Structure formats: structure tokens, C-alpha cells
Amino acid sequence: MKLSLRSMRLLAVTPLLAAALAGCGSSDDEKEAAGEPLVGTFKLDPGHCDAKGATGSYFRMIQPGGTVEEGGYFLNPDSKCPDQSFSVAVAGSDGGLRTGEFQPGPDPAFNKRGDALAAQITKPGTFTAIKFAISTPSVDPGTGEKLPKPEIRNDDGELSGQLTAWTAGWNNLYFNQGSPKPDGSTKGLTTPVSGTYDEESGHFELTWSSTIAGGPFDRFSGYWHLEGTFVPAT
Structure with a gap:
């Protein structure tokens, strides 16, 4: 042929x-x-607020139908910020978020009035007269699913990763506030973990949002902003 x-x-x-x-x-x-895992402690700068907003580490709650950009933010009556949509955070006994391991919090996790007691990552803060606290357990308290250890990666100053285990406790209830969610999805306003990192100074910023499924805050979304200095594990 x-x-x-x-x-x-x-x-x-x-x-x-x-x-x-x-x-x-x-x-x-x-x-x-791509990217190198940052294994250690993301030590948190305390949150500070003024008339322009907040800096450092803080949390905001977005109401159903709102967006990260435009708001529709829930006002926390216990916040001392001029804009009460900001709830500032202060580092706990571990200094902040640890990657490569879990920070599960105490047992029991609540006192008799429903205040959350976890204090390793951040000190408990007050939200609508009840203290809420953050932990990263190995098993999701709501679904019983096994969770991965927190992981953050650095790619030339750009941060990414997963904080699926990030869990808020409040009023004897648990709310997964991680990204992605335990089933691997990014439901609602859940956004990937992202941020910046200065290798010379160790300064970092991390942000993400996570939508709640079920309970008294169904379809509300938490927006998280963590800022501080990364200290590698020894």
C-alpha cells in the first residue's frame, strides 16, 4: 500500500x-x-479592630444568602469591635494552629452551661453570650468520619492546603468549619484555604470560608482570617 x-x-x-x-x-x-508542606505551628497574632475593620486573627459569620465579598454578616452582640460582625481571636496554650497533628481539645468539651472549653488553638471567645472554641479532632463529632491532619503547603509564597478538621464548639454543639468539608466537598460558600507566606520573616496570612449544614446555624457560613508567624517543628 x-x-x-x-x-x-x-x-x-x-x-x-x-x-x-x-x-x-x-x-x-x-x-x-506543588509546594512544600509547612509542618509546625502557625502562631497567631491577636485580633485587633477599629472603625475600619479588623487585623490579625478573627472570625465573621455570613448569613444565608450573603457572600464573602458583599456580606450579609451576622452581628455578634458580645464583640467589642465597632463593627460587631468581627469576633477577634487570641492564641491559646499551643500558640495557634499546628499542622501534621491534631489538637482535639479536652474531655469533656463543654461545661454545664454549654460553654466550649477547648483552648489549645485559640482562647474561647464569647458568641451570643456562650463561649465558642476551636479544635482539630481526628474524628468529626457530627458524622463520625475520620479526618485528615491539618496540612498547609507553601509554593513560592502562596499558601494552600486543607483544614478539614477545623471544628467550632458552642452550646454543647459542634460545627465543622473546615475546608474542604469532611466529605471532600466545598458546599455553599466553602472556599479553599489560601494565603501568603514570607519565608524570611515567617509571617503568614490564611483565609477560607466554610458553610454550616444543619443545626441552629444551618446555611450560615464562617469566614476565618488567621495571621501571625509560622514556626517550624523541631
Whole structure:
């Protein structure tokens, strides 16, 4: 069977195209897994607020139908900020968030009036007259699903990762506030963990939002802003 000159050229080019496409695929995979894990403690700067908003570490609650950008924020009557949608955070006994391990909090997790007692990551803060606290348990208190250890990766100053285990306790209830959610999804306003990191100074900022499913705050979303200094594990 004789081949035309055009057919021979196509046969010669096809392997090159296949190799180029394969190369594109592998670079995408490498990009997805890019970055160095930061294993240690993300020590938190305390939150500070003024008439312009807040800096440092803080939390805000977005009402159903609201957005991160436009708000529709829930006002915490116990916040001492001029804008009571900001609830500032102060580092707990561990100094902040630890990656590569869990910070599950105490047992029991609540006192008789429903105040949350976990105080390793942040000191308990007051939200609508009841103290709420943060922990990162190995098992989701609501679903019983096993959770991954918190992981943050640095890719040339850009932070990413997963904080699926980030859990808020309040009034004898638990609310998963991680990203992605325990089932791996990003429901509602849940957004990926992202941020910035200065390798020289160790300064970091981390943000994400997470939508609540069920309970008294069903379809509300928490917006989290953590800021401070990363200290590698020794």
C-alpha cells in the first residue's frame, strides 16, 4: 500500500503531538501537588479592630444568602469591635494552629452551661453570650468520619492546603468549619484555604470560608482570617 506525502507527514507529526499532550498532563499534575508542606505551628497574632475593620486573627459569620465579598454578616452582640460582625481571636496554650497533628481539645468539651472549653488553638471567645472554641479532632463529632491532619503547603509564597478538621464548639454543639468539608466537598460558600507566606520573616496570612449544614446555624457560613508567624517543628 502506497502512502501519500501528506499521510506520511501526518504519521510523523502524530507522535510529537501525543508527547506534547502527555507533557501538558504531567505538568498539571505536578502543579496540583506543588509546594512544600509547612509542618509546625502557625502562631497567631491577636485580633485587633477599629472603625475600619479588623487585623490579625478573627472570625465573621455570613448569613444565608450573603457572600464573602458583599456580606450579609451576622452581628455578634458580645464583640467589642465597632463593627460587631468581627469576633477577634487570641492564641491559646499551643500558640495557634499546628499542622501534621491534631489538637482535639479536652474531655469533656463543654461545661454545664454549654460553654466550649477547648483552648489549645485559640482562647474561647464569647458568641451570643456562650463561649465558642476551636479544635482539630481526628474524628468529626457530627458524622463520625475520620479526618485528615491539618496540612498547609507553601509554593513560592502562596499558601494552600486543607483544614478539614477545623471544628467550632458552642452550646454543647459542634460545627465543622473546615475546608474542604469532611466529605471532600466545598458546599455553599466553602472556599479553599489560601494565603501568603514570607519565608524570611515567617509571617503568614490564611483565609477560607466554610458553610454550616444543619443545626441552629444551618446555611450560615464562617469566614476565618488567621495571621501571625509560622514556626517550624523541631
